[in-house]
Amino acid sequence: xxxLAGVIGVVTLVAVNALFLIWMERKVSAHMQLRPGPMExxxxxxxxxxxDALKLMGKELITPKDVDRWxxxxxxxxVFLPVLLxxxxxxxxxxxxxxxMNVGVLLILAFAALTVLAVLMAGWASNNKYSVxxxxxxxxxxxxxxxPLLITLMSIIIxxxxxxxxxxxxxxxQYWFVLVQPVAxxxxxxxxxxxxxxxxxxxxxxxxELVAGxxxxxxxxxxxxxxxxxxxxxxxxxxxxxxxFLGGWQGPFLPGIVWFFLKVYFVIFIxxxxxxxxxxxxxxxxxxxxxxxLIPLAFxxxxxxxxxxxxx
Amino acid sequence: xxxxxxxxxxxxxxxxxxxxxxxxVLRVELEMEGEFIIKADPDIGYGHRGHExxxxxxxxxxxxxxxxxxxYLHALAYNQCYCMGVEKLLELQVPERAEYIRVITAxxxxxxxxxxxxxxxxxxxxxxxxxxxxxxxxEQVLDLLDYLTGSRLTYCFYRFGGVPVxxxxxxxxxxxxxxxxxxxxxVDYDNLVTKNVxxxxxxxxxxxxxxxxxxxYGLTGPMVRGSGIPYDIRKSEPYxxxxxxxxxxxxxxxxxxxxxxxxxxxxxxxxxxxxxQALDKLPAGPIMxxxxxxxxxxxxxxxxAAVETARGEFGCYIVSAGDTKPYRIKLRVPxxxxxxxLPEIAVDTLVADLVAILGSIDVVVPEIDR
Amino acid sequence: xxxxxxQKALAPLQxxxxxxxxxxxxxxxxxxxxxxxxxxAVAEALLxxxxxxxxxxxxxxxxxxxxxxxxxxxxxxxxxxVHVKVxxxxxxxxxxxxxxxxxxxxxxxxxxxxxxxxxxxxxRRILLxxxxxxxxxxxxxxxxxADA
Numbered sequence: 033x034x035x036l037a038g039v040i041g042v043v044t045l046v047a048v049n050a051l052f053l054i055w056m057e058r059k060v061s062a063h064m065q066l067r068p069g070p071m072e073x074x075x076x077x078x079x080x081x082x083x084d085a086l087k088l089m090g091k092e093l094i095t096p097k098d099v100d101r102w103x104x105x106x107x108x109x110x111v112f113l114p115v116l117l118x119x120x121x122x123x124x125x126x127x128x129x130x131x132x133m134n135v136g137v138l139l140i141l142a143f144a145a146l147t148v149l150a151v152l153m154a155g156w157a158s159n160n161k162y163s164v165x166x167x168x169x170x171x172x173x174x175x176x177x178x179x180p181l182l183i184t185l186m187s188i189i190i191x192x193x194x195x196x197x198x199x200x201x202x203x204x205x206q207y208w209f210v211l212v213q214p215v216a217x218x219x220x221x222x223x224x225x226x227x228x229x230x231x232x233x234x235x236x237x238x239x240x241e242l243v244a245g246x247x248x249x250x251x252x253x254x255x256x257x258x259x260x261x262x263x264x265x266x267x268x269x270x271x272x273x274x275x276x277f278l279g280g281w282q283g284p285f286l287p288g289i290v291w292f293f294l295k296v297y298f299v300i301f302i303x304x305x306x307x308x309x310x311x312x313x314x315x316x317x318x319x320x321x322x323x324x325x326l327i328p329l330a331f332x333x334x335x336x337x338x339x340x341x342x343x344x
Numbered sequence: 345x346x347x348x349x350x351x352x353x354x355x356x357x358x359x360x361x362x363x364x365x366x367x368x369v370l371r372v373e374l375e376m377e378g379e380f381i382i383k384a385d386p387d388i389g390y391g392h393r394g395h396e397x398x399x400x401x402x403x404x405x406x407x408x409x410x411x412x413x414x415x416y417l418h419a420l421a422y423n424q425c426y427c428m429g430v431e432k433l434l435e436l437q438v439p440e441r442a443e444y445i446r447v448i449t450a451x452x453x454x455x456x457x458x459x460x461x462x463x464x465x466x467x468x469x470x471x472x473x474x475x476x477x478x479x480x481x482x483e484q485v486l487d488l489l490d491y492l493t494g495s496r497l498t499y500c501f502y503r504f505g506g507v508p509v510x511x512x513x514x515x516x517x518x519x520x521x522x523x524x525x526x527x528x529x530x531v532d533y534d535n536l537v538t539k540n541v542x543x544x545x546x547x548x549x550x551x552x553x554x555x556x557x558x559x560x561y562g563l564t565g566p567m568v569r570g571s572g573i574p575y576d577i578r579k580s581e582p583y584x585x586x587x588x589x590x591x592x593x594x595x596x597x598x599x600x601x602x603x604x605x606x607x608x609x610x611x612x613x614x615x616x617x618x619x620x621q622a623l624d625k626l627p628a629g630p631i632m633x634x635x636x637x638x639x640x641x642x643x644x645x646x647x648x649a650a651v652e653t654a655r656g657e658f659g660c661y662i663v664s665a666g667d668t669k670p671y672r673i674k675l676r677v678p679x680x681x682x683x684x685x686l687p688e689i690a691v692d693t694l695v696a697d698l699v700a701i702l703g704s705i706d707v708v709v710p711e712i713d714r
Numbered sequence: 715x716x717x718x719x720x721q722k723a724l725a726p727l728q729x730x731x732x733x734x735x736x737x738x739x740x741x742x743x744x745x746x747x748x749x750x751x752x753x754x755a756v757a758e759a760l761l762x763x764x765x766x767x768x769x770x771x772x773x774x775x776x777x778x779x780x781x782x783x784x785x786x787x788x789x790x791x792x793x794x795x796v797h798v799k800v801x802x803x804x805x806x807x808x809x810x811x812x813x814x815x816x817x818x819x820x821x822x823x824x825x826x827x828x829x830x831x832x833x834x835x836x837x838r839r840i841l842l843x844x845x846x847x848x849x850x851x852x853x854x855x856x857x858x859x860a861d862a
Contacts, residue, residue: 065476161357165379165695232470232542235696310542312470314696315379317545389841396826397850432739559788562766562815568788575788648741648769648784648793659769661784676769676784684818713841 038130042119046264051081053263056297057304064308091252096159099249104157108250108257111150114143115264122271123198125281125288136197137185140272141178144227147265148174151229154258155246166246169235169315173226176322177233181223183330184216187337188276201280210277215333217277219326224269225303226322228262232310233318270299353377359698361390367464368709372686372702374695381698384690386683391713399673404430404640405504407673412498414675415711417457419499420450421653427502428583429649429660433642434504441629442506443585448519448622449489449501450651451615456485457654458608465605465703466537469546474537481529484522491515504640505633516623523616530613538609547602551689551701554599561688562681565656566607567705571599577652589621601704608654608706641668655679655706677711716763716790717743723759727752735795742784744794750806753783753798757809757816760785760794767809768793770819772827774853779829781806800829808834826851 055070055078062069070077095104121136123129133139148171155167189195191213192203203209210217226233247258274280274295281288313321360371369390375383395414399407411426412419424446431438438446463478486496492515493501501507537543558568568575576593578586594610596603644666650659656678665671682705690698717734721744724732729752735742748756757767768784783796800806808831810817820831821840828849831837838844 061472065473066480067476161355234470308473309536310471310540311466311546312696313542314546315694389839389843392841394850400851400853429741432741435739559761559764559766560814562768562813573788580788581791646740646782646795648795650741650768657768659784661769661771661782663773672771672773674769674771680818680822681815684815688814 035130042116042130046116046119046260046267049267050260050263051085053266053300054081054084054259056300060301060304061308064305085256088256089253093252093254096249098159100157100159103153104249105254107150107154107157108254108261110153111147112257112261112264114146114150115261115268118143118268121197122268123201123275123280124292126198126201128289129198132196132198134194134196137189137195137200137272140268141182141185144265144268145174145178147261150261151246154250158246158249160249163246163248166235166248170229170246172315173229173233173235173318173322176319177223177226177326180219180322180326180330181227183327183334184219184223185272185276187213187216187330187334190334190337190341197275197280201275201282204279204282208277208279208282213277213333213337215329217273219330219333220273220277221299221302222326224273225306226318228265228269228303230262230266230303230307232306232313234307234312235315235318266300266303267296270296270303273299354382357695359695361387367703367707370707370709370712372698374690374698376695379694381690381693381695384687384698386686388683388709388712391710393710393714395675395714396673399670401669403668404642404670407670408503409498409500412495412500413710414677414714415653415655415658415679415708416498417460417708418450418453418654419497420446420453420501421651422658423499423502424450424584425649425651425658425660427504428651429647429662430504430640430642432647432649433645433662433664434637434640436505436633436636438506438584438633439630440585440627441510442631442633444622444626445507445511445631446502447585447589448511448619449492449499449507451618451622452485452489452519453499454615454654455612456482456489458612459485461608461654461706462533462537462605466543468699468703469543471537471540471543474533477529477532477536481526484525488515488518488522491518503632505636506631508632510631511626516626519619519623523620526616527613533609538606544602546696546700547605547704548600549598550601550693550697551704552598552600553685553689557685557688561685563656563685564678564681565652565654565706566604566611567656567682567685569593569607570596570604572597577650577657581650583649583651585622586618588625589618591617591621601700604704604706639668641666650676653678655708655711656682675711675714677714679705679707679709679712683707683712716787716792719763720744720760720765720792720794723763724756727755727759729756737793740795742793742795744792746794746796748796748798750781750798750800750804753796754807754809754812756783756796757812761812763787764789765792765794767813767815767819770816770823772823772829772851774827774851776855778802779806779827781823781829805830805832807832810834825849828852 059069070080073080073083118140120130121133121139151170152167155163188209192200247255278295281292283291354375354377357374357376358371359374361369371387373385373387374381395410398410411422414422459478459482463475466474490496492511493499553571555571555573558571558573572595574593574595579593591614594607596607642664644664646663648659648661650657658678659676661674662670663672721732730747732746735745737743765785765787768786771782773780779800781798781800785794808820810820820834823829824837825839825841826849
C-alpha cells in the first residue's frame with residue numbers, strides 16, 4: 033500500500049515539478065534578461081505552463097515519412113521512464129523514501145545512462161542529418177561526462193562507506209559534505225549540467241547550429257515528453273547533489289521535506305543561472321574539457337579522499 | 345552545385361535557407377566528413393528583388409526609398425551614399441547643418457546595426473542574455489530615430505540636397521542622455537561577454553583572415569580592420585562632415601573572430617564620440633540646398649560614391665545618360681565581397697566554428713541579393 | 715604618390731587611355747580604357763601595388779557590353795576606373811585567378827547580362843535560380859522611349 037502511495041506521489045510530483053520548473057526557468061531567465069517574463073496567465077504567469085501544456089496536447093502529431101517507425105515512437109518513452117524510476121530511491125525526508133535500496137546510487141547512475149540510449153534512438157530514427165548530429169554529440173558528451181560524475185560521487189561514497197542514499201544523508205548529521213569536499217561539489221555540478229544537456233553543454237540541441245538537434249522531428253506531445261524528461265532529470269540530478277553534498281533533508285525548524293525541496297530548487301537555480309550566463313562550448317572543447325581536466329581532477333580528489341580516510 | 349561525394353566518407357549538409365543563424369535567407373552547402381567541413385559553397389539569391397533593374401525604370405527620386413531596403417540595418421548610410429552620388433551628378437551643394445544631421449543620424453544607425461549584430465552573434469554562440477541587453481540599448485536609439493525620422497528600420501530620411509526635418513532640443517537632449525547611459529553600460533558588456541572564458545575559447549584564433557586575403561578578396565569594413573588594416577572610408581576618403589570630427593579607427597591584430605568582435609565594440613564607442621562632437625558643433629543654417637530642380641535630369645556621366653557602413657564600404661556607381669531615369673546603378677554592397685571569402689576560410693573547421701565565422705562576417709543577405 | 719605609381723605601372727601595357735579623372739565630379743582619380751585581353755595584365759599590375767578590386771559592373775550598350783572595374787587601395791586613396799568594351803559575342807578574360815574576389819562579381823555579370831568569362835573556374839548563376847533562361851538586366855533597345 034505504501035509503495036502504491038509512493039508511486040502515485042512520485043508521478044504527481046513529476047508532473048507538478050515539471051510545471052513549476054518550466055515556470056521557474058522562464059522567470060529566472062526573464063529577470064536575468066531585464067524583462068518580467070510571463071505575467072498574463074495567473075499570478076505572475078504561474079499557470080502559463082498549464083496553458084502551454086494544454087496547447088501542446090492539442091497539437092497535431094506529425095510523423096515524418098521515412099522515419100524508423102517503432103524506434104521513433106519509442107524514443108520519448110524510453111527517455112522518460114528511467115528518470116521516473118530513479119525516484120524510487122530518493123529520500124525526501126527521513127521517512128519518505130519509496131524503497132531505500134542498499135545500492136541506491138548505482139540504480140540512479142545506471143538509469144541516467146539509459147537516457148543516452150533514448151537520445152540516440154530519437155536522433156537515428158528521425159531520418160534527418162541534423163538529428164543524427166545531435167544524437168552523436170549527445171552520446172559522446174554523456175559518455176565523457178559520466179566518468180568524472182561517477183568518480184566524484186565515489187569520493188563521497190568512500191567517506192560514508194555505503195551506496196544507500198539514506199545512509200549518505202545520515203552521515204552528514206555533523207556537517208554537510210560540501211564543506212569538506214568543495215572541489216567535488218563543483219565537479220559534480222559541472223558534470224550534472226553536462227549530463228542533463230543543459231547550457232553551456234547543450235550541444236545536442238544547439239538551436240543555432242542544428243535547428244533543434246535530436247528532437248528536431250518531434251512535435252506536440254512527443255516533444256513535450258522530451259521536455260518533461262529533461263526537467264525531471266534536472267530534479268533528479270539536483271536531488272542527488274542535495275543528498276550527497278547539502279545534507280539531504282537535514283535542517284533546523286522546518287520539516288525535513290521542506291528543507292529537501294528548498295535545497296533541490298536552489299541547486300536547480302544554479303544550473304539555470306549557468307544557462308543564461310555562458311555561451312555554448314564547442315564540441316571538441318567540450319570533450320577536451322571532460323577528458324583532460326575533469327577526469328584528472330576527479331581522480332585526484334578521489335585519491336586524496338582515500339588517503340585521508342585511510343589515515344583516520 | 346557541389347558534386348555529391350561518391351566515397352562513403354563525405355556527406356552533404358545544407359545550412360539553410362531556413363536556419364536560425366544564417367541571418368537572412370542564405371544557404372551554405374557543406375560537404376562534410378564527420379564534423380569537419382571539406383567544402384563550403386554559399387548559395388545566394390533567395391532574396392533577389394531586382395533593385396538594380398528597378399533603378400533603371402524609376403526616376404532618381406523614386407528610387408530613393410529602395411536604398412533603405414537594400415541593407416535595412418544601416419539604412420541611413422545607404423541613403424547617404426545614394427544622395428551623395430546624385431548630388432555629385434547634379435552638382436548640388438548640401439548645407440553644413442544638413443551634413444551634420446546626416447552624420448548624427450547615420451552614426452546612431454550604425455549603433456543599432458552593431459547592437460543587433462552583437463546580440464544575434466552571441467545568440468548563435470549560445471548565450472541568450474546579451475541579446476536582450478543589446479536590444480534594450482537598441483530600443484533607446486530606435487526611439488530617438490523614430491522621433492526624428494518617423495521610421496524604426498527602413499529609413500528614407502535624406503533628400504537630394506539635405507534633410508527634410510530639422511532636429512530640435514528634445515532630440516539633442518535625448519541623444520546626450522542616451523550617450524551617457526550607454527557609456528555606463530560598456531562595463532556590463534565587458535563583464536558578460538568580452539571576459540567570458542567560453543566566449544574567448546570560441547572566438548580566439550578562429551576564422552583568421554590575413555591581410556593578403558583582404559586585398560585579394562576586396563574585403564572592407566571590420567573584416568579588414570580586424571586583420572590590422574586601418575581602412576575606414578570616413579578617414580581615408582572623408583565625406584560629408586566627417587573631416588570635422590576627431591575619432592579613432594580601432595584595429596585588431598590577428599584577424600580572428602575575436603578581433604572583429606572587438607573592433608565592432610570599440611567602433612560603437614567611437615560613434616558615440618562622433619555624435620557628441622557633432623551635437624556640440626552643430627552649426628545653424630538651412631537644412632536643404634537652395635535651388636533644387638523640380639525635374640532631376642543630371643548631365644550624362646558617371647559617378648562612384650562610397651561611404652563606410654556598419655558592414656564595410658558601400659559604393660554606389662551611377663551611370664547617367666542625361667535622362668530622368670538612371671542608365672545603370674550598381675550597388676557595390678560590402679557583404680557580397682565579404683561573404684565570398686567564406687569558402688576559403690571555412691575549410692577544415694567544425695560546424696560550430698562555421699557558425700561563429702559566418703556570424704563574424706556580419707552579412708545581411710538582402711543586400712547581397714539586392 | 716599612388717596615382718603616379720599606378721600610371722607608371724600601367725604605362726608599359728599600352729592601354730588605350732589612362733587619364734587623370736575629376737575626383738570631385740566622378741569619384742575616380744584615374745580613368746583608363748583597356749582592351750579585354752589586357753585586363754589580366756592590368757589586374758596583375760594593380761595587385762602588385764596592393765590595390766583591391768572594389769567593384770565590377772557591366773553595362774549594356776546598343777553595340778557592345780562595357781565592363782567597368784573599380785580598383786582602390788587600403789593605404790592611400792586613389793580610385794581607378796577601367797572601362798573595357800566587350801563586343802557581344804566575345805568572351806572577356808577572367809581575372810579571378812589574380813583577384814579571387816572577382817569570382818563572384820564575374821558570376822554576377824554572367825547571371826545578369828550573359829557575358830561569359832574565359833578561364834573562370836565555375837561560371838554559373840549566382841543570384842537567379844540555376845535553371846533560369848533569361849538575363850534580367852539586358853536593356854530592350856528600341857522598344858519604348860526612355861523618358862519620364
